[in-house]
Amino acid sequence: MATAADPAAPGAVASATEDNRPIRPRASRDEIAQRGVIGVLVLYLVLALVLPIGMVFSKALQQYAFTPDQITIAFGRGGAFEAPRSLQSWIDETGYVVNDGLRASERTRVQIVRIIPRPARAGVEAYRVTDASSAGGQLLLGQEFSAPGQTIEVPAADLGRIQVRPQMSYGLGNFGYYFSQKSLSDSIRNSFVIAAIVVAINVPLAFGFAYALTRTRIRHKEWFRLISTVPILVPSLLPAIGLVYLFGNQGILTPLLFGASIYGPIGIVMASVFFTFPHAVIIMTIALGGADQRLYEAAEVLGASKRRTFWTVTLPGARYGLISAAFVVFTLVITDFGVPKVIGGDYNMLALDIYKQVIGQQNFQIGAVVSIVLLIPAVIAFTVDRVISRAQTAQFSSKAVPYQPDEDVRRDRWMLGHCIAVSVFILGILFMCQFAALAKFWPYNLTLGFQHYQFNKMDGGGWAAYWNSIRLAFFAATIGAVLVFIGAYLVEKGRGFVAGRIGLQFLAMMPMAIPGMVLGLAYIFFFNDPSNPFNFLYGTMAILVINTIVHLYTVSHITATTALKQLDGEFEAVSMSLKQPFLRTMTRVSAPCCLPAIGEMWMYYFVNAMTTVSAVVFLYSPSTNLASVAVLNMDDAGDIAPAAAMAMMIFYTNAAVRILYGLFSRNVLGSLQAWRAR
Amino acid sequence: MTLFARATAALLLSAAAAAAQTELTVYTAFEAVDLDRYKKAFETAHPDITINWVRDSTGVVTAKLLAEKDNPQADVIWGLAATSLLLMKSEGMLAPFRPEGIERLDPNFVDQDETPSWVGLDAWIAALCVNTRELERNNLAAPTSWEDLTKPEYAGHVAMPNPASSGTGFLDVSAWLQMFGEEGGWNFMDRLHQNIKFYTHSGSKPCKDAARGEVTIGVSFAFTGAKAISDGAPLAVVFPSEGSGWDMESAAIVAETDFRAEAETLLNWAVSEAAMKEYNVGYAVVAIPSVAQPVENYPAGGLDAMIDNDFLWAAENRERILKEWASRYDGKSEAK
Amino acid sequence: MPEPYLRIRNVSKRFGDFTALRDVNLDIGKGEFVCFLGPSGCGKTTLLRAIAGLDIQSEGMIEQAGRDISALPPSERDFGIVFQSYALFPNLTVADNVGYGLVGKGMPRADIRKKVAGLLAQVNLPDQGAKYPAKLSGGQQQRVALARALATEPGLLLLDEPLSALDAKVRIQLRGQLKDLQRDLGITTIMVTHDQEEALGLADRIVVMSQGRVEQVGSPVEIYTSPASVFVADFIGAMNFVPARVAGPGMIEIGSARFAAETAHINGDGRALAAIRPEDIKVQGVAPGDANALEVTIDAEEFCGSYMRATVIDAALGEARLKADLSMNLVRGMALTKGSRLPVALPPERLRVYPPLS
Structure with a gap:
């Protein structure tokens, strides 16, 4: 009789040891195709994200310094040249302060005639100036840079035409300079303080709002929910403009500020609360919406008071939502530059510094340094958010009994008041903007008319900018949704090529940690380089589309992955057994099943492409002006009423697209999704 | 052929x-x-x-x-x-x-x-855009010179462009340094700074803000002011008596x-x-x-107001001036 | 034995540090219905997925119909598969689901339609083709999945826990249909299940697996009556295990009582584990002279509907407690209750002895 002690189980076939070889699975043609597509997507994200961001780091390390010891000058007197002397020795002798003691930048120039005093040059007929550096390019004569070791000979009268350029090297000099500049490094503190204040205001505000939507019996919840999402549809510049009209020097509510100025921290905080509010509400509604009725019943049975139940059940249950909302709001505020741009007065913020350094002063190196500083809180917030969202997913049990709010008139009255107050704040700003956009000459002539809609007569690109924005939004949404879905499909459902799929997943998560300003700056560095074969994209609509798709990649990717995870994991296995290519299963089954999610992705792309300023502000060209940038530029030029008008155009467009999408998804998608009915 | x-x-x-x-x-x-x-x-x-x-x-x-x-x-x-x-x-x-x-x-x-x-x-010539209604409301006299702008009664009523981002702003600063001398110019700006409500990013904005009454006086340039008056703004365009950049x-x-x-x-x-x-x-x-x-x-006297501007000096000293300016006045609202 | 249809040789599968399959060897004949049976995590599904090519083994060879398929991707193998989740495409009609694998093979539309209709008739769903899967019951969905897997006329049908998600009644009903269909088509079938009843009722042969190893391969009767190891004995059916000693050739000792049993395979210090199924304990017509007879006391009873499972003890057995199935007739006839004395016998051919658990 056989027993378990036998090496081979009874009935089984004897082992044939020579077959003990490792198997290298052969890839099907389908898998090779998948690898190709993953490769293309990875390449896209590397070219449109990783390499440009890398350029920011390399640019931040580029420092410039004069090296006068590597330049020599010889005087020609009486037909012969004297022994050459280094420029450094002249500087030592005359005590000349190079560039007034300032840090040299890419474009700093020093003239030799200022270094060597005129008396010392008496009687000189000609000069020989030599660039003794190994890199060359230290001297500039007219159009020409010197070659390494080149000697330039000029007659006495032309010495003034020779300029000395600083030499580039890599190092941390720019960082040292940055932190030595009080006004620059103050921005770090300002940004953190403002972001912290906005979090402190917005998290309780949004918590209350979400609480009202999920845990009370107030009426018209769907309207409040709708109103709370309005700020998503407008650029962050809009609340700032609205606040100028409400609380500015001529504002109708200005007395409420008791003499304080809306320009500065107060305005930044109020506008930031406005534009980050929906993000916090959405996160918190999800966190509060997943409550389990049984926990509350248990608390009640145990005799816990309402207050105690709130502190011991409600808040802990929503803790991930609270933390996540806090970090999201914090990042949004710290990386936004539209609000401080319009209403910040002279209160410097990090994101605004990048803009000022780059657009205002063409100081790309310092812009890159600020970008890296800005990257740090963004990456931290991103990491925390990812960790938390994982923890939160684990927290929800599918067996939870949905929470049914009990009857509580007093609570509901308070919560209704809260919702109304928040809604009035949101709609008030919107209404104010629309009114100001129509008033003929605020505040002196309030006759209504459409003269501020004559965008073609203003800076900013005119109506063409508006249509460009719609084109951008449409292309980014359509191409983006398709691309991201295919990528997410292959990450989730692909077969083999694990390294490629993990790589794509990693790259897909990266953009969320990159602030728009930084990405935009990175694109300048990368695509504006004439030696880059993709240079031709610079200044085209294509680069805006490419940038927008990457900028908004992560959220869409998460949406797609979440939807795909809900599909049966064996669709692909079945398809393979039926010898069907993955492309057919994807287009015939997976994509149709994920159609609502794809619609969400499309909407997300469209709305954000319409409102985003941060990344594209560095990338638009005069022929690809955008509505959101036009708002910025019109406000910049003082044309604040047309700026409000354009901002409202963005709102109406997004609202209209939202409504159309709603109708579309109810009718068309509804019929396509008939299979969902049981 | x-x-x-x-x-x-x-x-x-x-x-x-x-x-x-x-x-x-x-x-x-x-x-x-x-x-x-x-x-x-x-x-x-x-x-x-x-x-x-x-x-x-x-x-x-x-x-x-x-x-x-x-x-x-x-x-x-x-x-x-x-x-x-x-x-x-x-x-x-x-x-x-x-x-x-x-x-x-x-x-x-x-x-x-x-x-x-x-x-x-x-x-284009630097000029002051003065909102006459706001002057009246605040019981102020119209300024006629740069020096007037530093008077305490104008505190919080003046806007000017930030020279770092605005060409017009730099034009003003370099003109003051040329007119009043290096030391006198910075001294003037120190005092002016006390009265500034905000520095704007663009050069035309102070004038347009003045036209809307957002500030009383905008340090800007004459062209924008003239246009705003034509649009119906209660504005006066003033060339300061010391001369304009x-x-x-x-x-x-x-x-x-x-x-x-x-x-x-x-x-x-x-x-x-x-x-x-x-x-x-x-x-x-x-x-x-x-x-x-x-x-x-457009106010008369533009040609006479123009100072003898040394563009080369301005271009060569731009970086130094901006650095000095930034270290003195950047981040104004904190000082409040 | 004729040339096997499926030959599995030395197949091992590792996921990182975890070894899911250890050196599995197995032959499956053409037209056979084989069940992989074992608790969750025993490697049965891993082995099925290796055969399908979904998760290819780390080493070892798999040959199907004389062709080495070890490294082939699923799409180049010849099988149809049905999953526990059915994995029906929810947005396609039943007919489109069944016909999914027929498209793109140059088959005329009309032929596809005809074939799909035939398959649906075969699984007793003749008029359901236009419906969406969500409109069907679980059992109907499972039959659609089966029809879809059979549509391409594969040489091998793989079933991964196909019945586990269904109600008990539907499960039993479908079991019969599945067996009939398999017999009619004569298709070689491998089914993974953790349900021993399902395996015993359906399979021509059962492969019992544990911890990535094959424990025993045999017909249902062999597996049930002659479990090759403690694991198999314990996993399939109910079994009494009591510590015993080998008292001499063909003789074991439980407590102070001695019983005849096969002991030749027990080595070592004589410690052993005796095993007997509750229904194998003879309770009726036990004569005092019968082999391995003794009298016991009923210590506890558990009513199981058609019979009573009694826990019996006796001073001679020491600590050992045995469960014995008593028919209700017997219980009523002898007025058995807790404390009753009862003669029983442990038939030597039913009493199995295993080496002690280490």
Whole structure:
């Protein structure tokens, strides 16, 4: 009789040891195709994200310094040249302060005639100036840079035409300079303080709002929910403009500020609360919406008071939502530059510094340094958010009994008041903007008319900018949704090529940690380089589309992955057994099943492409002006009423697209999704 | 050459001429409202050349040109601050060229090199835009000089452009340093700083803010003020008695253009009297003084107010001045 | 034995540090219905997925119909598969689901339609083709999945826990249909299940697996009556295990009582584990002279419907407690209750002895 002690189980076939070889699975043609597509997507994200961001780091390390010891000058007197002397020795002798003691930048120039005093040059007929550096390019004569070791000979009268350029090297000099500049490094503190204040205001505000939507019996919840999402549809510049009209020097509510100025921290905080509010509400509604009725019943049975139940059940249950909302709001505020741009007065913020350094002063190196500083809180917030969202997913049990709010008139009255107050704040700003956009000459002539809609007569690109924005939004949404879905499909459902799929997943998560300003700056560095074969994209609509798709990649990717995870994991296995290519299963089954999610992705792309300023502000060209940038530029030029008008155009467009999408998804998608009915 | 060949060649040439519509890419910071007018006027005079405008604010166009230094996209720069063109010149980005009729131009408007690298077309002059209604409401007298602006009663009523981002702002600061001397200039700005409500990013914004009563006095330039008055703003444009900084809208040929001949045609036209008349619609001071006609709502005395501006000094000292300015006044609202 | 249809040789599968399959060897004949049976995590599904090529083994060879398929991707193998989740495409009609694998093979549309209709008739769903899967019951969905897997006429049918998600009644009903269909088509079938009843009722042969190893391969009767190891004995059916000693050749000792049993295979210090199924304990017509007879006391009873499972003890057995199934007739007839004395016998051919658990 056989027993378990036998090496081979009874009935089984004897082992044939020579077959003990490792198997290298052969890839099907389908898998090779998948690898190709993953490769293309990875390449896209590397070219449109990783390499440009890398350029920011390399640019931040580029420092410039004069090296006068590597330049020599010889005087020609009486037909012969004297022994050459280094420029450094002249500087030592005359005590000349190079560039007034300032840090040299890419474009700093020093003239030799200022270094060597005129008396010392008496009687000189000609000069020989030599660039003794190994890199060359230290001297500039007219159009020409010197070659390494080149000697330039000029007659006495032309010495003034020779300029000395600083030499580039890599190092941390720019960082040292940055932190030595009080006004620059103050921005770090300002940004953190403002972001912290906005979090402190917005998290309780949004918590209350979400609480009202999920845990009370107030009426018209769907309207409040709708109103709370309005700020998503407008650029962050809009609340700032609205606040100028409400609380500015001529504002109708200005007395409420008791003499304080809306320009500065107060305005930044109020506008930031406005534009980050929906993000916090959405996160918190999800966190509060997943409550389990049984926990509350248990608390009640145990005799816990309402207050105690709130502190011991409600808040802990929503803790991930609270933390996540806090970090999201914090990042949004710290990386936004539209609000401080319009209403910040002279209160410097990090994101605004990048803009000022780059657009205002063409100081790309310092812009890159600020970008890296800005990257740090963004990456931290991103990491925390990812960790938390994982923890939160684990927290929800599918067996939870949905929470049914009990009857509580007093609570509901308070919560209704809260919702109304928040809604009035949101709609008030919107209404104010629309009114100001129509008033003929605020505040002196309030006759209504459409003269501020004559965008073609203003800076900013005119109506063409508006249509460009719609084109951008449409292309980014359509191409983006398709691309991201295919990528997410292959990450989730692909077969083999694990390294490629993990790589794509990693790259897909990266953009969320990159602030728009930084990405935009990175694109300048990368695509504006004439030696880059993709240079031709610079200044085209294509680069805006490419940038927008990457900028908004992560959220869409998460949406797609979440939807795909809900599909049966064996669709692909079945398809393979039926010898069907993955492309057919994807287009015939997976994509149709994920159609609502794809619609969400499309909407997300469209709305954000319409409102985003941060990344594209560095990338638009005069022929690809955008509505959101036009708002910025019109406000910049003082044309604040047309700026409000354009901002409202963005709102109406997004609202209209939202409504159309709603109708579309109810009718068309509804019929396509008939299979969902049981 | 046979007769036939010659005929064919002629035919080809004429066909080519009919089709040859050169398109020039022109970078500009001209006011948006003026662009169509200038383009139409030039293209009427030279139907074989089409202008493709690339317009943005002075700062942005300057940044763009510098960014594209190694790979220039522009053929001609037409309508950019002289201080910016000085920067381009020092980068070796401009092609020296002497336009026809240049001798009629005020010598102050022309690059001093033998063959000038750039030419000035018209001047924009720093001025105060004063909201008369706000003056009344706050019981204030209209300022007449820069010195007036530092009086305590104007505290919180003045806006001016940030010189780091605005060409106009830098023009003001460099003019004060030239007029009052290095020490006097900074001393003046220290006192002015006490009265500033906010520094704006663009040069025209203080005036437009003053027009809306957002501030009482905007340190800006005269053109914007004149236009706002025409739009119905309760505004007065004042040239301060000490004199005003100014800059020129200028033109130059980009060294690496592929259309040198057409670019020269454009530059020749840009300094012509016909062009000057077009500039004069908005600008009271143009490069050919005899052409200048008064502009609606534009205050008199612009020409007299213009200081003897040393553009080269301004360009060379720009970085130092801006650094000093930033260390003194940046982050103003914190000080409050 | 004729040349096997499926030959599995030395197949091992590792996921990182975890070894899911250890050196599995197995032959499956053409037309056979084989069940992989074992607790969750025993490697049965891993082995099925290796055969399908979904998760290819780390080493070892798999040969199907004389062709080495070890490294082939699923799409180049010849099988149809049905999953526990059915994995029906929810947005396609039943007919489109069944016909999914027929498209793109140059088959005329009309033929596809005809074939789909035939398959649906075969699984007793003749008029359901236009419906969406969500409109069907679980059992109907499972039959659609089966029809879809059979549509391409594969040489091998793989079933991964196909019945586990269904109600008990539907499960039993479908079991019969599945068996009939398999017999009619004569298709070689491998089914993974953790349900021993399912395996015993359906399979021609059962492969019992544990911890990535094959424990025993055999017909249902063999597996049930002669479990080759403690694991198999314990996993399939109910079994009494009591510690015992080998008292001599063919003799074991439980407590102080001695019983005849096969002991030749027990080595070592004589410690052993005796095993007998509750229904194998003889309770009726036990004569005092019968082999391995003794009298016991009923210590506890558990009513199981058609019979009573009693826990019996006796001083001679020491600590050992045995469960014995008593028919209700017997219980009523002898008025058995807790504390009753009862003669029983442990038939030597039913009493199995295993080496002690280490």
